[in-house]
Amino acid sequence: MSGNWDDTDSEDDMVVVVEEKPVIMPRSRQPSMAKSLEKASILENPVAGSTKDDSDDDGASTTSRSAGSESFEDDSDVIFLDYDSDRDMKKMISLFRCGYRDIIAEFADVEIFLISLDSLIIECTAHCYHNWTLAGQSLVLNSQIDRFLEQFTQLGGKFKLVIFSELSHLFTRDTTLGFIRATALAHLRQGPHKNDIEVFSSPLDPRWGEYLQEITPSFLMISTENVSSKVCGQEEVNFTPQLETIVLDALTRAIAVVPLFRIVVNFSKVNAYYIEPKLVVAQNQEQFFAAYWDSGCQGTKKTDPLDISKCPSIADIWALIIKEALTSDAQRSEHFEALCCATLVSALICEKKGARRVYQPERKDGKRGLDVIRDRRHLLQVATAFIEGANWGNVKIAVNDFWDGRMVLSLFDAITAGETVLPYRVQESFARVHTTASLQKPIPTDTTDKLFDVAPELENPFANLPWMYKVNSQLLQEYVPEWKELDSNNQMKHSIDIAKHLKSTLNWKFKPIEEDFAKNPEKIEDTWQQKRANKGRQFLSRWYEMFANSLEGRGSNLLVDFSRAPKGFATNEETNGRDTPKENKGWAGQKAGGGKKSKEAVKSKKDLILEANKNVKANKLMDGEKNKIKFATQQRNAISYLENLSLDLPETKALCNYEIIVRVGREMQARYAGEDHKRVRQREAVHLVGLLKESFISHWQHLDEKQRDDIVNIWVSLGFEAPEGRKASSDAKSKKLDLGLNMIYYQLQYAGELIDIQSDPQKDDRVSGFSPDAWQRKMLDIVDRGQSAVIIAPTSAGKTFVSYYCIEKILRASDEDVVVYLSPSKALTNQVCGSVYARFRNKLLTRGKALFGTLTTEYGTNALNCQVLVTVPDCLETILLSTNPVVQQFVSKIKYVIFDEVHSIGASEEAAIWEHLLLLIRCPFLALSATIGNANNLYDWLNTAETAKKENRGKVNLIQYHERYSELELAIQNIDPPEPIVETNEDEEEKPLRIVRPKDGESVLTPLMPYGVFMPEKIRMFGIPDDHQLTARQVFDLYQIVAEFDTQTKEELEPCKFFGYAPGKPAWISRTNLRKLETELKKRFIHWLNHDEKKLSAVLNKLSNPVAKQLDNRSKPFNQKKVSQENIVGLIEELQEESMLPAICFNDDRFVCESLATILCDVLEKKQTAFEESAEFKEKYEIKNEEKLLKMAKRKRDAADKKKKGDKPEDEPQEEDEDFDPFAAQRQKLKEALAKFRLHGRTAQNDDVYDKMVERMARQAKGRESTRLLLRLFERGIGFHHAGLSMVEKGAVEVLFRSGHLAIIFSTSTLALGMNMPCKTVIFGVDTPFLTPLLYRQMSGRAGRRGYDHAGTVIFMALPTSKIRRLLTASLSTLHGNPPFTISYLLRLLAFVHQEDVPNSLEKNAPPISTLAHRTKIVLTLIQNSFSLFTRKEADNGTLQKQLRIYTIFSVQMLRHLQLIDEQCNVSGLSQLACLLQGAEPGNLLFIYLLQNDVFHSICKKYTGEKLKRKILVIMANLFTRIYLPPSFDPEDKSTYPSDTQCQIFLDSLPESVQSKVEKFNETAMKLFTHLMSAVNPEKSLWEDSFLVTGSEPTETTLFNEDLVTPHFAGISHDDSFLPTLNLAPKDHRGRRFYLNAYAIDFWHNESRRLLEAANKLATNQMWYLLHDFKSILEKISVGLESVARPQDPFAEVMKEIAREYDSKFRSAFGMKHKSGL
16 A cells, blocks of 8 residues: 555656776677586486485396486586676576575574565565555564564574665655664564664675674575565666676675565475575676675765763654754745644554554545645654664664554644644653744644543454355364354355265265285295296395394304393382492592491301302412413514403403503503604593593402502503502603603593593393493383383484384284384385394294384385384374274384484474374383484473373383593685686686695694684574583693683693692593583673673684684685595595594485595506516515416316326215315415505404395495495405485495495485484585584484494594584574464374274274274374464464364364365275375365366366377376576566476466366365454454555455465464465565476476486485476375275276386386386
C-alpha cells in the first residue's frame, strides 16, 4: 500500500547530479575452458570411482554399454575475470556454482557469518505487505529485521552486521530511504546486536580486507537487487552495481555468498541459495571497483554524539527534532505545525497502545499539496540527521516503533480538517512535548478517547472451519482436547467411495503391500541353483571370517565361549560413579591406608595343605617364567623378545621390566651419549622413561637391592634427581644421558604419552582382553541392570565395546531374544556384522536361526531370522511400524537397541527418523556418541520419554567421559607461496607435475598450536570449545608464551610450582592435574578478552608465529588440488621415515583421492624402475640365466623322481616332491631390497590375507578398471576408498589396511563415522563444503586409537587458513529437534494403531503381544514427546505444543479428505500406497489425489508409447523432484543458461488439466491450514500484531515461503514439511520466478551424466543420489500398483515399464550391474 503524495523526491531542488562512470572498452576474451575435459574418463568411467554398486551377486549380469564412452566437461577450477573486457558483473557472478541447499552446517555453532545490513534493509522494504504511506512504519521494518536475525540466533548462529558507509549517500538521495535506514540503525544500536555492527567505507577499505582475514567468515548474506520502486522511484538511486562489487569481492576472497532471497528456516535446516567461491584470477578489479565507490564525498565531520538518554519517551525525542526543524532556515508551509502535532500525538498513542492501535478512518479530502510534501521532507531530513548524530547505546526506551506514517497521515488529515483527535488520557504528556518542541498550534482534546478504543476481538477459528469431516477417535480426543471445539458450516461427506469405485469399475484388488524382508524366501528347486547358492554361502562365510579377523585379530581372545557362564555382576547403583582416580603417591608403589589390621583367623589343616600346594604350583610357574626371561636375554634381539613375553606373576614382570630397562639404557648410551645427541636423546628417551616409571610405580617391591640400584643409576644418568634415601653411583652422576630437563618439564615437552589418565582400570571378569576403566565398568553395570544409557565419550576412548557386551548378554539369555544395532552408514553396518561374527560365531543356533542379519534400503539377509539385527534407521522404523503380524512377533523379541553415532539425530538427512526410533522402541537402549554439544537436553528429553512409556525400566543414565585416551598432535604441512595463475590456451601442452620435496635437514611439517588460529572476536562470540583439550606439549607451549607477557602467570602457574615438584620427590603428572593447569590458562584468556584485549592479541600472535607464514600463504585463494598433488609425495616420504604410517588422507572429493593415490604410486614405480636399471641392482640382485638354470634344475628333479618311483612298490603312495626353487634365497634378498619401494603399515603382514583379497577382487572384477587400478596400488601399499567402489573393492581396502598391507588410504567421508580403521596419522587433503567441524572430529578420531598408539597426529595438507581455523575453533554441534510427524507419517501411525491385535505365538493362553491400548500408548508417546519441545523456545510457554495439536487436526482432516482414513481413523482406500511413498511428501499425497481423480488413466487412454511415458514422467518429476536451477537461469534469455545442449534444463509445467486439479488441492489445503494456524495465536490472528499495523489483510498472504520474512505470528514454528501443497510457480518476496531442474527428464532422454553436470549444473557428488531417489520412487509406485491394482491395469503396466527402463538407464550410466528383473 502506498500513499499518493510522498513516493519520490522529484522536485528540482532535490536533484543530485551523478558523475558519469568511466567507460571500460570491452576486449574479446572468454573465461578459459582449457583442460575442461580432463576429468571426463574419471567421472564417466568406473575407475574414477563414480560407480556405485549395490550388489555383490556373482551372477549378476554386467552392462554392455560402456560407462566411460562419453566425455565429461567439468567446470574449470579457476575463473578468470577480466574487468577490462567485460562490465557485466551479473554474468561474472553466474560463473560461480550456485545451488539451493541446507546451509545450517556452515554457521550453526561453527563460524561467524556476515550480513550486509544495507542489503537486508533494501530486501525487507521490498515485501508487499508494507504500507509506505508517509515513509512507512518503523515497527514493521524493525520487526522484520529482528525476526530475520532471531531465527539464526535460535539455531546457534553468530553473525556480524556489515555497513558500507559510502552507500549512505545513495540512501540519503531519497528522504524515505535515508530516514528508514537511520531508524533501523538506531533500533539495532540499542538492541542485543549493538556490538555486532561493523562499519567500513567500501570493499576497497583496507580495514575490510584485514577484517575478513581476521574472522574468516563462512559466508556473506547479501543481495544485488536495487530498492523496490514502491519505496523509491528515482532511477538515479541504484544500489545494484555497488552490491555486485561487494559480491564479487567476497567470492574473489574465497568467501561464499548467500543471496537474500528464498531463505527458509525450518526446525533443523536452513535452505538457501549458496554461491560457492572458486579460485579467481581478477584483472584490474580494484580500478574497476573504484569507479563505483570513489564517490568523491568528503564525508561529514565527526562530532560528539548527542546525548538523549534522559528522554523519557519517543515523543520527547520527536519534540527535540521538531524544535530543531522549527529553528532551521528551511521554508515551511502553514500546515507544518499540524504535521508536527500529528507526529507527537502518533508517538504518544503508539507508546500507549503498542501494536494493537486504532487508526483514524482514511480521508479522501486531505490537504496534501506540494507545500506539504516539502514539510514532510524537511521534517524527515532533520529527523534523519538527528538520529544519525545521537548516541543510541545508552537510550533506555525502545525505539523500534519510532515512526508510523499511516498514523501520522490520518492524524494530520483530521487536524487540518478541524477534528478532535488528541485523546484525553495523553493530554498532559502532549502539553509537555508540545512546549518542548516550541509549537504554537493548539489541538482540541477528544474526551471520548476514540483512538484508545479496543480493537474488535476476532472470532474463534475453531468455531467456523472452511470445511470439516467427522472424526471419532479415542486416540485423537486424548491427544487433542481442542477437538471438541471444532465446528463448521461446511460439514463434508464423500459422495463417492474411491476404493469401492476402483474395485467396481477397474476391478482393483487392494492386496496388502508386503515388505520385502517379510516375504518368505523362494525355495530353490533346481539342483544346479542349489549348489550355486551353497557355494555362495560358503564363499560369504569365508569372507566374513577374513573380514572379522582383520577387525578383531586372528585367534583373538575376544571370541566368546558360550559353553561356560561368565562371572558377570553389577555393582550397587548407589556406588556408581564413585570410582576415584588414585594418585601415585610414592616411588615404590606404597599402599594407602593405615590403622590397626584385623586379627587373621587361624587356618585349618586343610587350608594349610591347599596353601602349600598352591605355593608349589606358584614356584613351578615362577621357575618357568624366569627361564623364559633367561632365554629371551640370550637372543640377539633380546629387547624385542622380552617385550613380547606373556607373564602372569608380578615378580617375573618386574624382572622382565628390569632386564628391558638395562638393555635399553645400554643401547641409548651407546648411540646417543654426548651433548651433540641431546635433541635426539630427548625424543628417544620417552620409552626408557616410561619403563622406569613402571618400575618405580608397579615393580619396585619385587626388585632386589642391586636391581634397584641399577634402576636408580639409569634414572640419575638421565639428569633426574635420585629418589629420597637412594644414592647413585659416581658414573651415573656424570649424567651421560642427561636430558637437560627436570621430570615435570620433560613430561610436558616430550613424554605426554606417559601422563597417567587415571581412569582407574581394573580387571573385570565380564570382559576379556583388557581392564576396563571406571566409567566403562559403569556402562557394564547399566547393561547388567537392563537400563538405558546415553554414553558420550571422545573417539578412541573405548565406548563401543559395551555394545558387544550388551549383545553377549542377549545371546546368553535366550535363543529367541533380539538385539538391534542401528548404524548410520552402510560401511559401518558391514563392520559391525564382521565384529559380531568374530566374537559370537561359537553360539549354537537352533531352528535354522542366523547369528546376525542385515537390513538396508538396498538389501537384506536374515532380517527376521536372527538374534543380532544390524540395520539403518529407515529400515528399523519400517519394522517397528509394520502391520504384518510376523514382523510384530519379531518386534516383541527385541530386548535392546544400540544407537551408534546418535548425534545423527541432529546432523543427518534421517534426523527425524532417529528421533522417532528413540520414542518408538519399548526396550532399553544404548545411545553412543562422541560429539554432542547439548547432551543435557538430549538426556532430559530421553528421560521424559522413558517416563511417558511407563514400562518400569527406570531412568536413563548419562555417562560423559571427556578424556581422549591418546593425545592428538596437530601439524601443518609447509607449502610454498601460491604461484601466480595465468590463463592458458587450450592448445598449450600441460606442464608435467612438479613434485615438491623439502630441502636437506628440513621437515615438511610444522607443529600447530591450536590456539594459534584463534582470533579475539571468535573467542568472544563462541568461546573456547568445551571439548578442546590440549596435549601436554601444547599446554607447556601455551604456558611459556602466556608467562612471557604476564608475570603473574609466570609466578602462579609455573609448572614445577603448580604440580608441587621437589627434588627427590615423586613427580608424575596426571591428566587431571594437567587439565587444571590448562583451565587456569584458559581463564587468563577469557579475562584478557574482557579486560586487556591488547595482551590477548599479543599472545595469540606469538602462538601463531611458528605457522604464521603458512597461514599467510593459505589465507589467499590457491589451487588446493594442485598443491596437494605436488606435496603428497614429500609428505608421505617423511611420514614413512618418522614411523608415522599407517595414515588416512581424507578428501571429500573422490577424484582427488584417486589422483593422489595414483601420483604416489607412479613415483614409487619410477623409483623401482630406476633402481632395477642401476649397476647396484644388476650386480647384487639380478638373477642371470634364470630360465636356463630352472630347466636344468627341473631335469635333475625329474630324473631323481623317476629313480625314486622305480625303487618303491606300486602300492606304496608316492611322496609329492615340493617344487624346489634354486633362487629362493636370491628372491628373498631381492624382495627385501624392493620393499623400500612399497609403503608399509603397522602390523606384521600376512601374505595369505593379501593373496585371498587379490584373488577375490580379480574374480569380481569383470573388466572393472577401478579394480585393476586398486590392484596396482595394493602392490605399493596404497589404496583409496569412497562410495563409488563396489562392496568387494571397499571390503578389500578395509581388510588390507587393518592387516597392515596398506600404509596409506585416500578416502572420502565413508571411513569417518565409527569405522575401525586405526592409524597413526590423519591427513586432511583439500577443502570441500562437506568438510564440517563435526566431520573433522569424526575423521581426526581415527588417529591414535586406543590399544594401538599412545599418540596420534593430524596434518593439514592443502586446506586454506579459513577452514583450518573453522575446524579448530568450532564448538560441538548442538542438536535441534525435528517436526515430530507429517501427514503421511501420521497415516502410518494410525495404520499401526488400528491393526488387528497380534497373538502370542510362543506361549499358549498368553495375552496378545500387541493390543490397541498398547499401540495407542506407543503413538501417544511419540507425538507428545518431540525432541523439539526441549530445543525450541516456542515450547517454553506451550505454543509449540498447541501448534502440534492443531496440526494434528489439520492432518487428520486432510487424510479424511483424501479418503485414506474413515471416520474412526481406520486406514482405507489407497493408504498403503501413500505410506509406501511417505518419504516423498507432499508428492505422495498429490499422487494419490490425482490417481483418485482418474488423471493417470485418462492420460493412458489419450496417449501411447514414448509420448505416454514422457507425459507420465513430467508429472512424476513435478511431484517428486524439487531441485531449483540457479537463480540466474531465465528461459526467456538463452544467454543465461547452456541453451546449445540437448537438455531441456527447465522442467515443463504440469499439463493444464493436471495443474487445475493440483491448484484445487492446494486451495483446499491452504484454506484449512491458515484458518487452523491462526488459532495458535492467542489473539486469533495468523499475523503478528506488529504487521497488522500496515492495514493489510492476513488473507492476502500465502504460506509458500515466498517472503524473506513472513508476517505470521511469531509463535508459529515453521517447517516445510507441515504444508502438503505443491508450489507450481515458486517466487520470492519480489515476485521473481524460480525454475525447477528437469534433470530427471533430461537423464531419461540423454542417459548422460556429462550433460547433467554441464547443462543441468548438478554437482557430481549429488547426481547419483538424486537419480537414485527418483528411480526408487518409480519402483515403489510400480510395486505398490502391482499389489493394489488389477493385473494388466494400463497405468500399472506403464509404470512398471517406466521403472524398469529408468533403472536400466541408471545402471548403465553409472556402470552398475543390472537387475535380472524388476
